[in-house]
Structures are given as structure tokens and as C-alpha cells.
Amino acid sequence: MDDKQIWEQIGCSFVQHYYQLFDTDRTQLKAIYTDASCLTWEGQQYQGKDAIIEKLSALPFQKIAHSITSQDHQPTPDNCIISMVVGQLKADDDQILGFQQIFLLKCFNGAWVCTNEVFRLALHNI
Secondary structure (H helix, E strand, O other), rough: OOOOOOOHHHHHHHHHHHHHHHHOOHHHHHEEEEEEEEEOOOOOOEEOOOHHHHHHHHHOOOOEEEEEEEEEEEEEOOOOEEEEEEEEEEOOOOOEEEEEEEEEEEOOOEEEEEEEEEEEEOOOOO
């Protein structure tokens, strides 16, 4: 029996599904967004599933692999789930980079979709 709260189960399942699709065929992510969904990618903002998929599909690498270090999930007062992911990614032959990503998930017609998403590489000028 899983001791996780339902929002943790949903959040973990979403995160696993998201990165599996991202790493294999980013165009398949279109199904998790709505026309009102918002993405902030390294400070640039995109709204709507078409604009989001256009951005994700245009990222300048051929292959990518994500490794999730940790993830946290919380319910919100309006029955959404906020998820924060910390991990590492390797794109093509580039060095491994850290990243953080936040998702706001909402249930529409029995399916969980991403209404808001923020992505940042963990780059530091040391």
C-alpha cells in the first residue's frame, strides 16, 4: 500500500509521465496543456499549448535525458497540485546541468493538465 497522499501520487505520476515524453518525443506533451496554459522557460513566457509545444520542439538539442533528484507536491486551496522538481539533465554531448521546474496541475474533465510551468537551469556565476 502506498503511504503517499493522493496529491503526491498524482504529482509523482505526472512528473514521471512528463519527463518520459520530454526525453522521447516532446510533441506528445501537447496533450497535457490547455489553450490557457502558461510556460516560463528561462525567463521567456509562452501561453497556449501550441506556443508551448512550438518552444519545446525548437529547443536546440537532438537528445536529452533527465534525472530527477527530488520532487515535492502540495495541494492548493482550489484543488490544484503544485509540484517542484529538482534534477539534472544531459542534452546531446553537453555537460550535465542542474535544473528546477515547477508545475501547477489542475483536473479538467477527469484529466490532470498543466496550467502553469516554470523552468530554470541551475546556473551560477561563481
